[in-house]
Amino acid sequence: MITKPIQPPSGKHRITLRVMIIIGLASIAFFMNALLNKDVIGFKPLYVLLLLTFIFAFIKIIFEWYHYWSISIPVTPPVTKQYTVDVFTTFCAGEPYEMILETLNAIQAITYPHETYLCDEANDPYLRSVCEKLGIHHITRTDKINAKAGNINNALRQSSGELCLILDPDHIPVPEFFDAIISHFDNPEIGYVQIVQAYYNQHTSWIAKGAAQQTYQFYGPMMMCMNSYNTVQAIGANCTFRRSALESIGGYAPGLAEDMHTSMQLQARQWKSVYVPKILTQGLVPATLSAYYKQQLKWSRGVFELFVTTYFKLFKKFTWRQKLHYSLLPLFYLSGFIFLINFLVPAISLVTDLFPLQMDFLAFVVVSTPFITSVILIRHYAQRWVMKNNEEGFHVIGGLLFIGTWWIFILGVIYTFIRKDVPYIPTPKEIKDEKNFKINLPNVIVLLISITAIIYGLINDWNPYTIFMAGFVGLNCLFMVFMLIASSELKFRAGLTYHSYLNQTIKHVKNAKGRFWLFRRQVYAIIRPVSLLLSAFALCFTIYISTKPSEDRDLTTSSYLNHLKWGKTNDKKPLVGMNQKDTAGLFAIVEEHKVWEKEDKTVVSSKDSLNSYASLIPQPTYTLATKGVIYTKGSYWYKNIRPLTKKDIISDFGEMKLAGINEVKIYGPNIYDGSIFYAAEQHNLNISYSFWIPGPADFIHNTDNLKSLKKSILKTVRKNKNNEVITNWNLGNSTLQQLTNYYSAPQLYYAQNNFIKWLKRVVNEIKQIDSHRKITVDVTASSTLNLTANLLHKQIPAIDAFGLVIHDSKAFQNITDKLNVPYFFSSLDPAVLKDGGTPPAGGVFYAHWQDQEAASIVTFDGLKDVYGRNKPSLNQISEKWHGAIPANSLPPVKILKPALTPLAHRGLTYNALVYLNNKWNLAYNTKTELTFEWYLIKTDTLGNGFAMTLLGTGPFINVTMPQNIYTHRLYLIAVRGNNVTSDISTLNIPLK
The missing domain is CATH 3.20.20.80 (Glycosidases)
Structure with a gap:
């Protein structure tokens, strides 16, 4: 069944991946530093909610990278000992006979000597006769407690094999199933061996495909890393246990997440585990939305139940790795609350015009790019250890299905805290048309709220920020629409039989998808060897951009506003023409039009007072009523x-x-x-x-x-x-x-x-x-x-x-x-x-x-x-203009510069001066009820400001000199109430 051999990471692979993870951690720190800057805080409640989602995402990603750090693939030891083996599979009333018969026949075809047990909860007469023909032990029970765990424990009491394999009734093993497993038990410390859980029906529907995609990374590099930390998870299917290990904990542990519970109990008893990354069985994944939701509700409720009960009881018995592992696993199901926040924050922003961040779009792109790049590249690099070639990629459908399950995850957490029981129901195996309105209702509500927010927000205020937020809300709408379509896929397929044109279109789409799949594989093959370089480049380049020196900053983007400010352009010169500026030729067109006269050369002396300039102010001759x-x-x-x-x-x-x-x-x-x-x-x-x-x-x-x-x-x-x-x-x-x-x-x-x-x-x-x-x-x-x-x-x-x-x-x-x-x-x-x-x-x-x-x-x-x-x-x-703005009675202020040379990195003190009683006074000697704010302004080479940083408050300030004092200015604002007066100055005292 394996389409490609899984090789352990070489030294080069391991170093490359670890360096990429370190770069990824630096990217998170870079991003987080920008998010925690108090200057970016918008509407505080929304900011806190948004920050919470980012922190959650960072923790989740770091946990994933943690599981890539020490990927290991165990070497199968040579067979030195023969074991007695029992194989258990279960059956519940209503499950299809075809499925269980196929599984029973496949179990019997396993080449390693074993005994097969059908744990029949229904005590089905037909299956009893089938077992008799196949030589299988048919067992049942009357005291039906603890669901699957109770059923397995009943079989343990009626069997005696040293090893016991638990198979779900939909999983079909290969004849050589035990060849890569048995010899691991020669180590007496090994309590169980887990293999890959793979599926043969993942192309049945979008739900099936999405559910399968969600497992690719987990059963690939993540589980492989658990080998290194003795945190391998026992999964409910395909896990082979040592009987004495199970007996040491009183049998298969009960619960909705009985496999995880069993893992926790065994590892607390110091049993070790092994993960063998081989596909030796294939089973069924939920193919309908109701089946998938039932499975996820059971797991969400079960995992959180273990966290609030068993985890703390076993805490002291775990290694620190196991403590970390079992404390962070439940975070997967907390995603429901995070998705709800992500649905609500942009919708609230649209409706209220309140925004969580005060950060321009380009700056946000800059600080987030290294993180996004690292997430993508690290995951794709780690996909060299997935099981099949088709498991590489972005797994979009799996992600959409995950988002659309938000309310199920929330329900599981809530049920845990209100102590509401969820019945243990085997995941439905049959594929049938179903009415999905009720289970789609939460997503429909989110969709309606989102559409309403978009319409209201854009009609009420059409601006870049509402458009940006509408884009996020629109994405949420697409997520919800996907869930509605995916849940009714069987109906759509049935309808296609009556539309030949649509059938032809879908065939063309599938052909194009196949070609794209091949192209995608080529892209992965090209990018994977250079992933480290791309990660490093993304981080270094964005850090460089964010700290780019003023003298190197591009002037063109700010020329418009600076022209408005100074009445001149910042355009570089000359770009075209001769080597010198032809001032005389400013209007070479003079001779052509014969309209020029000798220009008035009246110049006001630099010694003239400012009031003399004011006296020269002419009065406009046009639009005299304009007060603009x-x-x-x-x-x-x-x-x-x-x-x-x-x-x-x-x-x-x-x-x-x-x-x-x-x-x-x-x-x-x-x-x-x-x-x-x-x-x-x-x-x-x-x-x-x-x-x-x-x-x-x-x-x-x-x-x-x-x-x-x-x-x-x-x-x-x-x-x-x-x-x-x-x-x-x-x-x-x-x-x-x-x-x-x-x-x-x-x-x-x-x-x-x-x-x-x-x-x-x-x-x-x-x-x-x-x-x-x-x-x-x-x-x-x-x-x-x-x-x-x-x-x-x-x-x-x-x-x-x-x-x-x-x-x-x-x-x-x-x-x-x-x-x-x-x-x-x-x-x-x-x-x-x-x-x-x-x-x-x-x-x-x-x-x-x-x-x-x-x-x-x-x-x-x-x-x-x-x-x-x-x-x-x-x-x-x-x-x-006879307006009603109250008079600004603030006295003029100036910056008093120190009579010292401003050397780079030297600390100098600047004082505020206030003009009172016809003279300049040091601000700290006056009583004016003024508060003072000091800012450092970075400028480009033409003196245009492009960044403003608050240095502090008070009547004086100590400033550490920047590397280039000539591209910085000191800006002083004196504040009283809603009125200000200010002064801006160079950092140095000019020599002339």
Whole structure:
């Protein structure tokens, strides 16, 4: 019956597997460290439940790896002694005669001398006559106690063989059954020898296949490892016992898990056991859902009964390995509670918008990848010790059936604690159509709850997090649907006889499956030798990614938000063109269009006060009624650490309204558009809808990007042209001005010309689709502002106005009387107000509503901090716009740096300064009721923050210097109530 020989692990195999397990343990530690970080805790009750499921999974996996550590295959000793052997098999009323007759004939064909006993609970006359013809002892009993154990013990009292084999009535032994077993008993310490339990009906149904798949790994490498620890399990079938061993414990131990009970009793008496990994019999596995559920309920109830009673009685008699083994085995059946939690947590998140983790998707993928990789690779590597070639693989059906049995496992545990008896009923052997509604009811309830949660959650709040959770809930739905289909498979098969087309389709599927099976075998053969390298690579690479130095970090993913923050791009330069930046050729197109005039060279001296900058602030000439703010929360949703929900957006818009804001600029198309429009309607706010035009780097090597971008813009305009909350269309980012970073003459001319033509087509087509809305285009208030705006105004008359991007106070000097176009402030950094500026009365969008902290970016240009607390600029704006945000009376704060050289790993103390009584004071000498928070900001080489770590609280902080002080900043926040004021500083005192 064996299709491949099972060889013991070589030294190389053993080392490889153990190193992989060590890597796997490191992967679990890496994953667990991320999960236990207090910063990732979302809604605490759901977080605790989710953490519990992860811990359970880790323990279960480690227990499996523990059973791979010392795989051993016993050598069959030479036969030196003849034993008297009894073979016991049982029969209960209702079991098919064909099955028991086949088994009895096979037992009689065993070549080793033996006596056969049929333990007939039904005292069946027909079987009595059959036994008489075959020379089999037919025995029965009248005192039917202890179910199978009582039946076997009755036979023990009526037999005398030194060894006794217990076979289930559905298991058919091969003639050479005892050849690999008998000689092990020459060791007088051996109490029993167990072999593989295999099945010949596993292709009968999905239930049968799934039930069989659940045994492959157990009867393969896991049981082989039990040889090394003397924890081999006696299974209810195919186990050969030494009679004196059974007599030493009073016979076959009773219970619903009588085989495990017998193992525990024998091992507590210091008997040893052997597992022989050979298929010497094949039997029947449950082929219907009711049969499978009855079997699992019996085992779940029986195993937990042993744990709460027998385990603690025998505890002192076990070795430490046996104590560990019998304490962790019941965890298999605790899976029911874990699956229930996994069903409920995402469903609750969908309904309530409460999420267990505050971790961005990419970070979660990074920390979980080594663990998932190790689980897959270690299991597949260990499958070189499974019994048959078809036992390799992922065992998907077995896993689905396991999940769908959750409520049976829970029932078994509950029955144990309420002391409810479960009758010992032999697993049904017949395959027949059955009504499964009642046993499917728990899964149907989970399915209905899950579908309801998906529908409600996605209708109520369409955002990436609800979609993500809906994916998990959808998987749970598929699990439940599988159980419903699998339980009615016999009906479906019967119906196929009337549909030839479906029959042909199924044949094609089976043929494709066969080809895939062969392909899968080839993949396993390729991957298995390099499993160790793949495991090590997955762990090392993800650790490297998670701790990647700032100077090596990719800048492209954060260029969008950083542009919004600083009013400039972080694009690397130059990528195309000559060797030097052609500043003079910034607008080589000048000569072509003859619209350029000599640029105003007015420059404000660096010695001028900030108030002098403020005095130069011009007033916008367009959309004077607009009192706006830019809202970019969720723009990089897959990097957001904190989930953004519809509730959050509605709350934010409510506060905006309270602050006197009447218009919100958003960048789209965005997955949050629907929620934003809804919130705007609720609070009677307008929306300025902006399209982000990527920097030149995104167009240089792929001009198709411009075509796809145009298509996306026009599609969005068509979709939303009837949306009354949208007041105008804005094209954001001053891409035209950035072209000089990438091109030199003569390429610059063509690049500028092509971009203007593209922009003109986009603007004109937007006008054709939506003629009643205004179109604005952003330009940066730099030295080329006048030239850029005037050129675009002349070349594209359909542009109604220009949005000026103001990234600091000095930018105002570039707005001169040569700017003969309608303009407004499309992005004004609130830091301008801190520098002494006066909030404009209108025609402005502040950048941004709130600071952002994502996986790879941190910004500080919001009117609120990352925790939603009010900065002074929000109060200033609210006062100017007649809002109702209370005044922020917090005094200014600064960071006092030590006058010491900040060497790497050196500890330096930084103090908070508070401005009181017209002077700066050390914070610890003042009484202001302020609390202080200190953060270390990691930056890239361009100074853009990408990570924020809380260092501590208090009026001063001791900071251990990082390796590179120039890519770090110190951020101080002073807090009182819901108001904050802050300062950000380098770690060192610059020399000049």
